[in-house]
Amino acid sequence: MALRTIREMGDSVLEKKAKTIKDVTPRIRALAEDMLETMYESGGVGLAAPQVGILKRLVVIDITEERDEPYTMLNPEIIEQDGEQTGYEGCLSVPGKLGVVTRPNRVVVRYNDLDMNEWEMEAEDFLARAICHELDHLDGHLYVEKVEGELRDAAELEKEMEEEAEQAQEETEEA
Numbered sequence: 639m640a641l642r643t644i645r646e647m648g649d650s651v652l653e654k655k656a657k658t659i660k661d662v663t664p665r666i667r668a669l670a671e672d673m674l675e676t677m678y679e680s681g682g683v684g685l686a687a688p689q690v691g692i693l694k695r696l697v698v699i700d701i702t703e704e705r706d707e708p709y710t711m712l713n714p715e716i717i718e719q720d721g722e723q724t725g726y727e728g729c730l731s732v733p734g735k736l737g738v739v740t741r742p743n744r745v746v747v748r749y750n751d752l753d754m755n756e757w758e759m760e761a762e763d764f765l766a767r768a769i770c771h772e773l774d775h776l777d778g779h780l781y782v783e784k785v786e787g788e789l790r791d792a793a794e795l796e797k798e799m800e801e802e803a804e805q806a807q808e809e810t811e812e813a
């Protein structure tokens with residue numbers, strides 16, 4: 639396994655449509671392993687092949703804190719979606735930034751695994767958000783196109799949230 643270089647916003651590979659995977663070659667297997675390793679190393683919850691410069695329809699996702707529930711999805715497609723959730727989102731290709739994006743609250747995704755078996759998985763909440771975000775990468779889209787309001791600096795936003803929490807704490811103590 640090896641770490642791959644993550645491409646950042648401005649790199650034209652992130653704006654291109656990725657191609658369907660028809661055969662799982664040793665190269666594709668190595669790519670999937672490297673992507674998982676790269677995602678874990680970077681502390682991300684998902685990574686799409688175009689983010690490491692490869693225009694193939696392949697994403698890896700693991701939203702768990704324990705980092706023990708990885709999904710490797712080939713040729714993923716959202717076949718059902720409903721509801722709505724609005725919240726902050728970030729991307730390894732847009733380091734240090736966060737922005738508010740509205741996504742469906744529930745999706746059903748159909749994909750192939752590394753043995754080309756077909757799966758359908760239902761996902762809600764943050765997992766549904768991660769799936770939508772990663773699938774957008776396969777069509778050359780970044781979440782920044784969908785941000786409501788301003789793209790925020792992650793460090794600044796974190797500081798603001800801490801201050802708000804402290805203020806709420808003080809108000810509780812005063813009451």
Ligand code: NI
Pocket residue numbers: 728729730731771772775
């Ligand atoms: Ni991303």
